[in-house]
Amino acid sequence: MQLFLFMVEIIIKADVPSEFKERFELVLAKLMRSLIKELELSVAKEIVSKSKFTEEDANELSNKVKLSMHSQLKAEGLI
Amino acid sequence: MEVVLDSNVLFKILISQGEILELIFNNDLNLLAPLKLKQEFLNNKKEILSKSKLPENEFKILCSLIFSKITFVPLEKYKESLIKAKQLLETHTKDEDFIALCLSRDILLWTYESLLFKIGVGISTKQISEELSKNSKDYSSKHNSTK
Numbered sequence: 698m699q700l701f702l703f704m705v706e707i708i709i710k711a712d713v714p715s716e717f718k719e720r721f722e723l724v725l726a727k728l729m730r731s732l733i734k735e736l737e738l739s740v741a742k743e744i745v746s747k748s749k750f751t752e753e754d755a756n757e758l759s760n761k762v763k764l765s766m767h768s769q770l771k772a773e774g775l776i
Numbered sequence: 777m778e779v780v781l782d783s784n785v786l787f788k789i790l791i792s793q794g795e796i797l798e799l800i801f802n803n804d805l806n807l808l809a810p811l812k813l814k815q816e817f818l819n820n821k822k823e824i825l826s827k828s829k830l831p832e833n834e835f836k837i838l839c840s841l842i843f844s845k846i847t848f849v850p851l852e853k854y855k856e857s858l859i860k861a862k863q864l865l866e867t868h869t870k871d872e873d874f875i876a877l878c879l880s881r882d883i884l885l886w887t888y889e890s891l892l893f894k895i896g897v898g899i900s901t902k903q904i905s906e907e908l909s910k911n912s913k914d915y916s917s918k919h920n921s922t923k
Contacts, residue, residue, distance in 0.1 A: 701821075709913070717871055728865065730803065730916040734801055734803060737801060737841050738797060738801040739796070740837065741800075741838055741841050741842065742793065742797055742799055742832045743831065744837065744838045745789065745790060745791075745792060745793065745797065746793065746836075746882050747828070747829075747830060747834070747836070748790045748791065748828040748830055749828055749829040750787075750790035750827055750828040751791065752788075752791060754787070754789065754790075754791075754827045754828075755784065755788045755791055756784065756787075758787050758820055758823065758824065758827075759782075759786070759787045760870070761786040761820065762783045762787075762813065762816040762817065762820065763783055763795070763870040763871060764870055765816055766810070766812050766813070766816060766817075766870070766872075766873050767869060767870045767872060767873075768888065769812065770858065770873065775851075775855065775858050775918035776858055776859070776862050776869075776872055
């Protein structure tokens with residue numbers, strides 16, 4: 698399965714004194730990283746808040762996945 | 777800080793409202809996992825959707841966000857540590873991929889599996905939070921003392 702998200706570009710324009718340009722860009726990059734992290738986290742939290750998944754589901758599927766991974770290693774003669 | 781992510785942590789994201797998600801999105805935490813984990817997770821998409829009752833488009837967004845935070849490592853990169861992992865795990869035979877990846881990088885496994893703590897390869901959600909918070913305090917105090 699391929700996962701695609703449609704991305705859009707947002708352009709922010711700001712007037713800053715030329716002697717502060719580099720410093721401004723550094724601070725802006727740091728702020729943007731933090732902003733994107735908060736945005737992604739809030740989207741993830743919102744989605745997960747709707748999930749009806751249970752602790753038992755998580756344990757059951759985790760075991761299923763691990764057993765399948767183990768079987769693949771065995772089949773390939775690696776363990 | 778770098779750790780390998782166990783499948784039980786990946787699946788618990790779907791029931792997490794706090795700590796796990798906060799850590800996944802923490803830029804100071806570098807997460808690794810076997811590439812096969814991603815493939816297996818997606819192989820079980822139907823069952824996850826059925827149990828979580830999440831709409832497929834939201835599940836895709838969640839996967840995309842989570843997977844972008846994890847470096848998935850192909851088997852070739854840790855294959856040589858599989859035998860050592862098997863010896864370490866003894867009769868507990870289903871975690872070889874995860875432990876081999878840990879051994880190949882000399883890092884711990886973020887897990888909820890109690891046996892993995894007993895053999896010294898596990899690190900808990902709480903321990904990771906504490907470690908990151910300690911590192912952040914150390915950085916702040918160093919940074920402030922140089923001002």
